[in-house]
Amino acid sequence: MKICIIYHSETGNTHHVAQHIASAFDAQLVEVTDTASYNRLTRFFVLCKMARCEEKTLIEPASVDISGYDLIVFGSPVWAFKPTPVIHAIIDGLKGCMGKPAVAFLTHGGRPGQSDETFKKWIEERGMVPVAITDIHCTDIENEKTTKDLIALVQSSIKV
Numbered sequence: 203m204k205i206c207i208i209y210h211s212e213t214g215n216t217h218h219v220a221q222h223i224a225s226a227f228d229a230q231l232v233e234v235t236d237t238a239s240y241n242r243l244t245r246f247f248v249l250c251k252m253a254r255c256e257e258k259t260l261i262e263p264a265s266v267d268i269s270g271y272d273l274i275v276f277g278s279p280v281w282a283f284k285p286t287p288v289i290h291a292i293i294d295g296l297k298g299c300m301g302k303p304a305v306a307f308l309t310h311g312g313r314p315g316q317s318d319e320t321f322k323k324w325i326e327e328r329g330m331v332p333v334a335i336t337d338i339h340c341t342d343i344e345n346e347k348t349t350k351d352l353i354a355l356v357q358s359s360i361k362v
């Protein structure tokens with residue numbers, strides 16, 4: 203069973219969770235970053251507006267070929283109650299994704315809003331099958347039970 207974890211993380215929380223899953227399953231980790239430049243003063247508001255409007259941004263890598271994997275795990279922070287423009291852009295840029303089962307997780311500060319349903323919609327739009335979507339409060343990132351639960355969720359998605 204080959205698992206590819208594709209994630210975006212600005213301040214490390216989502217990265218941390220992605221690493222836990224990667225270690226548990228010996229999975230491939232792909233970090234996607236934003237290559238656009240932003241004004242330092244307006245950055246937060248611009249990013250929130252882009253996320254809220256479900257926009258995409260310039261990313262590196264621009265595309266990932268996932269045809270060789272059996273399960274894809276997406277990880278994203280919540281921005282303005284949605285997954286980020288980075289994760290939206292990479293979902294849009296995937297190659298070989300048709301029919302692939304996908305698990306998604308979000309990390310957030312307490313108000314995930316419409317992130318789950320938005321993630322599900324983007325995954326389905328690319329012809330993938332959303333098997334499970336979950337969110338994790340940033341204060342639970344180091345919580346052993348949260349990590350175990352997430353690993354169990356991925357494990358159960360393998361059997362689907």
Ligand SMILES: Cc1cc2nc3c(=O)[nH]c(=O)nc-3n(C[C@H](O)[C@H](O)[C@H](O)COP(=O)(O)O)c2cc1C
Nearest residue numbers: 211212213214215216279280282283309311312313
């Ligand atoms: C631009 C921005 C917008 C955010 N919007 C939300 C939000 O709407 N709801 C929420 O619960 N947390 C929000 N947060 C907090 C992040 O979702 C949370 O800290 C997350 O774990 C960060 O992940 P990272 O460390 O992987 O970047 C926001 C953070 C940023 C920087």
